[in-house]
Amino acid sequence: MTNLYPHKLVNIITMDILQDKLAEMFRRHGVSGYTILRVRGEGASGESAGTMDFEASIMIKVIVPEEKLQRLLDGLQRQVDRGYHLTIFVSDVEVIAPHKFSKPLG
Amino acid sequence: MSTLSNLLIPAVLFFALGVIARLIKSDLKFPPDLAKVLSIYLLMAIGLHGGYELSKADLGTAVNSITWALILGFSLPIIGYFALVVTRKVSPLDAAAISAHYGSVSAGTFLTAIAFLDNSGIEYESYPLIMLAVMESPAIVVGLLLAAMARKQLAKSEGRTVVRDEDDNGGGWGHLLHEAFTNGSVVVLIGSMIIGAISKPSGIESLKPFIDEIFMGVLCLFLFEMGMEAARRIKEFKKVGVPLALFGVLMPLVGGAVGTFVGYSILGFSVGGATLVAVLGASASYIAVPPAMRLAVPEANPSFYLTLSLGITFPFNVLVGIPLYYWFAQYLAAV
Numbered sequence: 406m407t408n409l410y411p412h413k414l415v416n417i418i419t420m421d422i423l424q425d426k427l428a429e430m431f432r433r434h435g436v437s438g439y440t441i442l443r444v445r446g447e448g449a450s451g452e453s454a455g456t457m458d459f460e461a462s463i464m465i466k467v468i469v470p471e472e473k474l475q476r477l478l479d480g481l482q483r484q485v486d487r488g489y490h491l492t493i494f495v496s497d498v499e500v501i502a503p504h505k506f507s508k509p510l511g
Numbered sequence: 512m513s514t515l516s517n518l519l520i521p522a523v524l525f526f527a528l529g530v531i532a533r534l535i536k537s538d539l540k541f542p543p544d545l546a547k548v549l550s551i552y553l554l555m556a557i558g559l560h561g562g563y564e565l566s567k568a569d570l571g572t573a574v575n576s577i578t579w580a581l582i583l584g585f586s587l588p589i590i591g592y593f594a595l596v597v598t599r600k601v602s603p604l605d606a607a608a609i610s611a612h613y614g615s616v617s618a619g620t621f622l623t624a625i626a627f628l629d630n631s632g633i634e635y636e637s638y639p640l641i642m643l644a645v646m647e648s649p650a651i652v653v654g655l656l657l658a659a660m661a662r663k664q665l666a667k668s669e670g671r672t673v674v675r676d677e678d679d680n681g682g683g684w685g686h687l688l689h690e691a692f693t694n695g696s697v698v699v700l701i702g703s704m705i706i707g708a709i710s711k712p713s714g715i716e717s718l719k720p721f722i723d724e725i726f727m728g729v730l731c732l733f734l735f736e737m738g739m740e741a742a743r744r745i746k747e748f749k750k751v752g753v754p755l756a757l758f759g760v761l762m763p764l765v766g767g768a769v770g771t772f773v774g775y776s777i778l779g780f781s782v783g784g785a786t787l788v789a790v791l792g793a794s795a796s797y798i799a800v801p802p803a804m805r806l807a808v809p810e811a812n813p814s815f816y817l818t819l820s821l822g823i824t825f826p827f828n829v830l831v832g833i834p835l836y837y838w839f840a841q842y843l844a845a846v
Binding site: 420422423460488489490 | 802805806809810813817
């Protein structure tokens with residue numbers, strides 16, 4: 406039988422131009438990897454139709470072991486405090502290969 | 512001045528069609544990234560064309576043009592900033608972000624002006640093209656400086672110090688300056704100009720269908736989409752308010768007047784060339800500057816600067832400004 410291991414999935418919806426900045430932050434926080442999707446929608450910062458560069462929205466998904474979560478959230482919170490628009494939510498997930506999520510990005 | 516003849520250029524009519532399509536809520540939609548593809552093509556074509564012309568140009572005038580492009584790029588945002596701060600319509604950080612847009616340039620407006628001049632059979636120099644490339648970045652730098660100044664003042668008045676963010680590696684000064692000067696459109700434009708200048712004339716000749724024959728058609732397509740984008744901003748008018756919207760019309764008039772004067776009286780260009788310099792002074796960026804300001808000045812409200820530059824100033828310049836600046840250049844030439 407395959408075992409399942411509890412982890413945390415951090416979802417961040419933000420603007421495309423923050424991608425490099427956040428990726429750099431993930432690296433320093435020892436995150437093992439991340440996935441970026443191009444998304445569209447409407448919210449507090451207006452409609453994001455994604456046709457123009459400056460308003461393209463992305464969703465970043467990061468899976469981390471529970472012990473790395475708080476530091477990552479603190480880092481994200483600092484960005485929010487500086488005025489960047491980030492929608493952040495965390496959910497519980499179960500993974501089958503936990504070693505994949507403990508190895509930091511090179 | 513015949514305003515009607517300016518409006519009857521296909522490129523301008525397509526811009527209007529884009530606006531109308533949006534207003535009547537048509538389901539018309541352009542594929543994502545089309546505007547990006549089109550603008551790369553437009554900058555490449557105009558760059559090759561201009562670079563080829565400039566290889567035959569006078570070095571002294573070219574250096575003068577670059578100097579004046581820098582002077583305009585650095586001084587226009589400062590004028591805009593003080594106008595906004597003195598009238599107290601927006602916060603100093605918003606003022607910094609908005610004025611950076613007005614010091615920078617809109618290639619779309621510049622190309623529309625070229626369509627206007629071509630259509631009316633008016634000659635113009637190629638030097639304003641170098642100025643277009645040069646003027647993209649300085650205003651971003653000025654905007655960042657103004658924002659840093661405003662941020663410091665704001666912190667002081669609230670009795671706190673500006674904290675440096677330990678996660679700031681991605682948005683630090685070095686990074687932002689690098690972004691300002693290696694901006695995609697600057698690289699495409701300057702690179703194409705160099706290629707145009709050093710290529711063998713026969714090579715440029717073989718590119719004629721690409722750089723000349725389809726150019727105006729692609730510009731129509733680009734302005735068609737930009738018309739829709741501009742109209743999409745109309746519903747944000749309420750947030751911006753009348754005084755600020757007025758800035759979106761008055762600032763280009765100031766920049767246009769300064770530009771015409773620099774082009775005609777200082778650089779000694781023809782009426783057509785002076786009109787192009789006027790457009791550089793009058794136009795506000797909506798491609799290079801918004802992402803830079805979003806990244807560097809997150810405290811500023813994007814709907815202010817986007818609505819102003821894309822929703823008000825761009826349509827104003829395309830529909831009213833260009834013939835007006837041309838008329839002003841003619842007036843300067845007559846006195």
